[in-house]
Amino acid sequence: MNENWTLFKRNLAEFWKTFRKNRLGLLGAFLVITSILVATFAPWLSPYSPSDIIRDEGGHGLTFASPAVHAPLGTDDAGHDVWSQLVHGARISLMVGFMAGFIAMFVGSLFGILAGYFGGAVDNLLMRITDILLVIPDLPLMLILVATIRQLDLKISPLTVLIAVIGLLYWTSTARLIRSQVLTIKERQFVARARAIGAGHGHIIRKHILPQIMPLIVANTVLILSTAILVESGLAFLGLGDPTKPSWGTMLNFAFDRSAVTNGAWWFYLPPGLAIVWVTLGCVLLGNVLEEMLNPRLTAHHLEGDQNMVTVPGKGVE
Amino acid sequence: MNRRDYLLRKFGLSIVTIFVVVIINFLLFRVLPGDPVRAVVGRNVRISAETQRALREQFGLDKPVFPDQFFDTLGQWAQGNLGVSWSLRRPVSEVLMSKLWNTVLLIGLGQLLSIIFGVILGLLAGWKRKTAIDVGALTFSLIAWAIPTFWLGIILLAAGSTWFGLPTGGIVSPINVGKPLYTIIPDVARHLILPTFTLTILYLGEYMLIMRSSILEVLSEDYILTAKAKGMSHWQVLWKHALKNAMLPIVTLIALNLGFTVSGAIYIETVFSYDGLGKLFQTALTKQDYPLLQGAFLLLAVSVIIANMAADVLYAVLDPRVKES
Numbered sequence: 001m002n003e004n005w006t007l008f009k010r011n012l013a014e015f016w017k018t019f020r021k022n023r024l025g026l027l028g029a030f031l032v033i034t035s036i037l038v039a040t041f042a043p044w045l046s047p048y049s050p051s052d053i054i055r056d057e058g059g060h061g062l063t064f065a066s067p068a069v070h071a072p073l074g075t076d077d078a079g080h081d082v083w084s085q086l087v088h089g090a091r092i093s094l095m096v097g098f099m100a101g102f103i104a105m106f107v108g109s110l111f112g113i114l115a116g117y118f119g120g121a122v123d124n125l126l127m128r129i130t131d132i133l134l135v136i137p138d139l140p141l142m143l144i145l146v147a148t149i150r151q152l153d154l155k156i157s158p159l160t161v162l163i164a165v166i167g168l169l170y171w172t173s174t175a176r177l178i179r180s181q182v183l184t185i186k187e188r189q190f191v192a193r194a195r196a197i198g199a200g201h202g203h204i205i206r207k208h209i210l211p212q213i214m215p216l217i218v219a220n221t222v223l224i225l226s227t228a229i230l231v232e233s234g235l236a237f238l239g240l241g242d243p244t245k246p247s248w249g250t251m252l253n254f255a256f257d258r259s260a261v262t263n264g265a266w267w268f269y270l271p272p273g274l275a276i277v278w279v280t281l282g283c284v285l286l287g288n289v290l291e292e293m294l295n296p297r298l299t300a301h302h303l304e305g306d307q308n309m310v311t312v313p314g315k316g317v318e
Numbered sequence: 319m320n321r322r323d324y325l326l327r328k329f330g331l332s333i334v335t336i337f338v339v340v341i342i343n344f345l346l347f348r349v350l351p352g353d354p355v356r357a358v359v360g361r362n363v364r365i366s367a368e369t370q371r372a373l374r375e376q377f378g379l380d381k382p383v384f385p386d387q388f389f390d391t392l393g394q395w396a397q398g399n400l401g402v403s404w405s406l407r408r409p410v411s412e413v414l415m416s417k418l419w420n421t422v423l424l425i426g427l428g429q430l431l432s433i434i435f436g437v438i439l440g441l442l443a444g445w446k447r448k449t450a451i452d453v454g455a456l457t458f459s460l461i462a463w464a465i466p467t468f469w470l471g472i473i474l475l476a477a478g479s480t481w482f483g484l485p486t487g488g489i490v491s492p493i494n495v496g497k498p499l500y501t502i503i504p505d506v507a508r509h510l511i512l513p514t515f516t517l518t519i520l521y522l523g524e525y526m527l528i529m530r531s532s533i534l535e536v537l538s539e540d541y542i543l544t545a546k547a548k549g550m551s552h553w554q555v556l557w558k559h560a561l562k563n564a565m566l567p568i569v570t571l572i573a574l575n576l577g578f579t580v581s582g583a584i585y586i587e588t589v590f591s592y593d594g595l596g597k598l599f600q601t602a603l604t605k606q607d608y609p610l611l612q613g614a615f616l617l618l619a620v621s622v623i624i625a626n627m628a629a630d631v632l633y634a635v636l637d638p639r640v641k642e643s
Contacts (some may be wrong), residue, residue: 132335134574137622139581140599140615141342147603147611148346230466234585237468239604252469256589261476262486269476273469281464303445303537303552 018293025289031282032222035275039090046084050246053079064265074267077258085251086271092247094279096163097229103167104228105174105221112178113213117186117205126179130172138169139234146240158242166231174220178213185212219290226283233276248272321634328630332623339619343612344391350608400613405605410613414595418617420489421587421594425579427510428517429572436522437568440529444537444564445556455530459523467582471516471589478512485509487591513590520582521575528571532564566637573629576622 019025038045048054054062054075061079062070073082115126142165149161185191186209194204235241236249243250255261255269365373381387394400400410443455478484485491485508494505536542537560545555580596587596595614602610 128331128334131331132338135332135335135577135623135626136339136619137577137580139577139584140618143584143599143603144343144346144611144615147606148350151350151606226464230464233466234468234581237466237585238588238600249466252466252472256468256472261472261479264480266476269469269472273466273473276466276469277461277464281461284460284464303542303546303555 015293019289022289022293024285025293028282028285028287028289031278032286035090035094035279035282038087039094042087042091046081046087048081048084050080050085050088052081052084054081055079064260064263064268066265067267073271074265076254076265076268077260077263082267082271085246086248086275089246089248089251089272090275092159092242092245093229093232093249093276096159096166096232096247097225097279099163100166100170100232101221101225101228103163104169104171104224105217106171107168108171108174108220108224109178109213109217111171112175113182113205113209115175116179116182117201117209123179126175130176133169133172142166142169142231142235143238143240146235150240158240159245162232162235162240166228166235170224170227170231174217174224177220178217181213181216182209185209215290215294219287219294221287222283222290223287226280226287229276229283230280248276324634325631328627332627335623336620339616339623340392340395343616344388347608347612395616400616401609403602403607403610403613405602405607405610410609413598413610414613414617417593417595417598420592421583421596424510424513424517424587424592424594425583427514428521428582429575429579431514431518432521432525433568433572435518436525437529437565439522440526441533441556441561441564443526444530444533445552447534452530455526459527462519462523466585467516467520468585468589470519471513471586474512474516475589484512489593509592513586513592516586516589517582521579524575525568525571528567529564532567533560536560536564566633569629569633569636573626573633576625580618580622 054065054070056062062075063077063079065075065079067074070081073086076082076085111126115123145165146161149165150158191204191208194208199207232241232247233249233252236247237253237256239253241247241250241253246254249272251272252269255265255272260266260268381390398411400414402408403410403413406413439451439455443452446452475486479486487509489509490502490505491509494501542555542559545559550558583594584596584599586592587594588600591597595618599611599614599618601607602614
């Protein structure tokens, strides 16, 4: 145990040494971490509750007040403080995105490992399911699923419905990725040796396969998170969010429906979108850099550099 | 793989997928609470118990759900009978057909422009790897990916209508309805600028990325080195050897992207009040018009599946690796 722990610490230190040199990766990590911090400390960062109505001296609600009138981000059509909504919206957006992302990651990894390791009928079934899910247009499918489930009076919150539907539809790419990785690992010598000395399937998967694919799962999860957050914002924009717990997408739905554009209330429709871009960009940068570090690919091609094949003295061979 | 086997497999998969879509559509309609008769006559229409029973018999709702009702519904759908819209009180298939071409026009224009620009920019980015063009192209596609479609639409809508005086929605200005074609066409074009531009930005990034990685892969093949060794210029190598081979993944991407394209159309038509299938889908959603929702889903899903199959066939024809053995 102790030995493993030192090994883990050394690996982590090694990883950090490479990672901190990658500026894009650092930027991604910064974007993701700041948004998580904002979501965590939302009540301390916002002067009002998202449902408070801001009033002027005469007691009238301040509607569509610009940031110049009401700092820092003005008010919406009903006189709510936009900054407070934005900060509290981070909680909803991130929660739905993260939970849906983790479900997708879990289901995808599970199916990927099972299909890759056992092959045969399991593999066939999995591949056909992913083939089918890949072709059916996802947004219309999600829209009719969510719309129908919400009609059923199941007494589950709209956010739970969103989490379940997104999580259970976006696992296919993860499953394919993990499957192909497991396929190559299970042919390696150490797995054959483990099997030769009588190790069971469970043991091999836990002790030999899982540690090998874990980094890939982590990188892929970060990428899936960005998709989940984007999809949530889209569904919420189309009116499938929880109006009592507005996420960034729901805010944009309100802003658009209540003509923030024609009123020129940019402080209402710009910040939620920027926040979504902030998080998704962060996840994509971080995920791509992690994936790149774990999957080194080709680094050069033949038309790079000099136009001539003949090397000029002193310039060195390509 | 044998070309015939490949096509048969793809064909079989498409049939299975269409079947899955049909089953989903059928089941979702059945699990809705309330009497299915309501689904036919609408929720707020008063009918007597007598009429209700008569309707149940007429629509076969007194028969078991499976197999009678299922195959009955299947037969109806196959004939293009998708029921009557609750909110519009018109046959669903008629409503869908009236919006279809508007969406095809929008999506077609957006796809065409994004493929042209995506291929050119991707080619340049891959060829001039690690230069300013490449970094710029990568940054652009990264940001385009991270931006929610509808939000980009909202921003362009605000900017375009404030600074460029472009129309904020619809396909044709109300005053131009019924005017001769030479007045209508420029007006429709003006209405199309913003939604098409949004779609193009949205799709462009992915085509560019695929083209870039595809050209990178092709350029590291040995035959490129051979061509270069023969003394061909970079342009000649790119044009004669690299482009044709690198274009292949684009064909598959067009097919894979169709589902994504439909999603884009739903968002963009909603933002720009563009009178197409996407806007119709969103309206049906807010009005909880289930027959319309189901019909629209069926149409969108089946067309994407068929288009996908068409792309697979095209791929088999273009790729010499998939051939008769």
